[in-house]
Amino acid sequence: MSTSDGHGDDDGARPGAALAAGAGGLALAALLLVALNLRAPLTALAPVAGDVAAGLGLTSAGVGLLTSIPVLTFALCTPAAAALVGRWGPERAVALGLLAILGGTLLRSSGSVGAALVGTAVLGAGITVGNVAVPVVITRDFRRRAAGVTGAYTATMNAGSTLTTLCTVPLAVAFGWQWALAGWGVLAVVALVAWVPAGRSLARRHAGAAPSGTDPSRAGGLATSQRRLALLLLIAFAGHTSGYYGMSTWLPTILADRLGLDAAAAGGAAAPFQLAAVAGAFLVPLGLAGRLSERTVATGLCLLWLTLPAVLLLTPQAWWVGVCLAGAAQGGIFTVIFTLIARRSPSVAGARRTSAMVQTGGYACGATVPTVLGAVHESTGGWTAPLLVVVALLVAMSVALWVAAGPTRPTLPRG
Template sequence: MSSPAGGTGDGGTGDGGTGDGGTDRATAFAAGAGGLVLAALLLVALNLRAPLTALAPVIDQVAAGLGMSSAGVALLTSIPVLTFAVCTPASAVLVGRWGPERALVVGLLAILVGTLLRSSGSVGAALVGTAVLGIGITLGNVSVPVIITRDFRRRAAGVTGAYTATMNAGSTLTTVFTVPLAVAFGWQWALAGWGVLAAVALVAWVPAGRSLSRRHDGVPTSDTRAQERQRATAQRGLAVLLAIAFAGHTAGYYAMSTWLPTILADRLGFDAATAGSGAAPFQLAAVVGAFLVPLGLAGRLSERTVATVQCVLWLTLPVALLLVPQLWWVGVCLAGAAQGGIFAVIFTLVARRSPSVATARRTSAVVQTGGYACGATAPIALGAVYEATGGWTAPLALLTALLVAMTVALWMAAGPPRVATAPSR
């Protein structure tokens, strides 16, 4: 089948692909089981950001309760993103050995255990629990794109958009409700209580994962070595471009998530409450942005066109803050939608352009390793530039340059594909 950008299948099965012997299984899956798997997958997605964003609203109470310094609190917030960068290569290997179904079960168990450990009341447990939580989310970050590539390739844009929107909805949920829960029950119970999301996802995913495992029993799980070598060479350039694009995106996202309220306060004179409220749409609009990508592609826009529009929208925030700060709210809303859309664009391209599931797993690992490494360091870098220059002009100019690099890389990556893709499902 031709992809929207012109790629054609080559008849190979790919890693986990269905050849002629898998057609009946694929038809049965699409007819019924696919909906149940997708529902379970979205419950998993609720857990891939929500436990992290739950911490920020009660960070002062956590610091006071544990007697932590500001450096210790900063470590609690930075450990997960560092874990994403450091543990993604190992997670990709484990997903390849265990299969994404089992890897997601392990990941959800780690998220549950990490959530409870983080809330147990000691500094050591909080640090270990946060690291365990990050490892669990990393397994999910790697596994979900593999499942989308293998089982939902024909609907990759829509499923990736739903997955991205659900992650952002989970973040919004914990951001809004953690403080009321902390007021009623204390910060430990408020944070630990979000473990229920992981427990519900486990209950849903275990039978869904078993159905996927049975579906793929007896189906070839790899291409020939010659096919893999040929495709790996062609795929390498795409992986590099998407890694650059994701690095720019995550650097922008974590930098703005960290500094946007401060920038609004410093450049526009807002008080803390107003600055915090003004920054909120940057997160909330991502839910809308994640659905703009599949809608655009369904409307027969090319992948390059959709990607370029999202990049331009992302750029409106630093440009507005630099040149027309009175229009900050336009930039916040447009860039908020775009940061959800860019994530969906990048991982839709991973799913659509990877000729096999093994290739998709490796490409996703390369993209996420570099991207999250930049995401972990970007807030520190922008803060250092601010301290050195005494203002936000240079940091915002640096952020603009990163987003321009993202735009160029994604424009190149979203052009007509240079590799053949596996048959779509």
């Protein structure tokens, strides 16, 4: 496999030259099977959290630790994952990430607290490698279709989350929670079977690429314009992930407290926040294909994201409007941010470094905000102050993304 950053394509220098139709279709299919593994094993835990707690003798705090470790891993391991992708190439990095996902999934279900903690960390590390490597492949091999491919990638991640959320409980009833969680390792096996030949094909195609050390854009690190883009997108992604993990954690409780719903009804009412993200991921390529500017698409999605805390603050009886609109928006915002990285980075190495910087800072914020919101709620005795914190985070996201998505000379023609 190639050990370069993959700067070359058919001319050995430009990222994003079109793949042949057949090869591109197979590579894209394999890439989406990889994406199916980048959230699904994590969301599988929540529906059977009670069974896991009983089986392992964990408190609620212990189960909470199992759910928070992966997000912390995303932040802590992203720099190492970016270095791995740069040294080994994205093809081998993705394969290694899938092996870690498979191993972590199985280890988490082996039946002891220590194995569950270590397995969850290994699982999170494997997903982190995929988080970094997949955008690199999109930048290098699908740049002219970056919005559509990134939208499909985002939608597939959310579809995987929906699949495991809906099916883990029936599997646990039939086979027990350990087999139910371990069984999702089959997704990693299927992705490996598809990715290994596709990755080899991509590596052969880029075998003649210039070594990453010869890329002039890497002299002194990121160029000034790329550092500015990275900083703006870091702020935007931090606001987005903070809002996402904060609302994902507390939305059912907020709905229960403000509307008087029982736990089951509140959980069901919160579900569209995740499900609508599948549709939201496709809003971005559809909007850009309709000749809307990146700034227009980003601004519209930011306004939709803000409807959720606004509705919960002002008219909680209309909760379903905010849940559905913000759910679609949060899937779209993720797509916008990584489409901007793919389109506006001058090289594959620049895209990799920008993506690593954005994800490190963003996930670090996302990992802490649910705890912060819980503390604010306890200190104030209500949900108004926590929701205002979410509004502030989303406003910061909106401003940064509005600036980042402003007009610029495209690096490559859009196709």
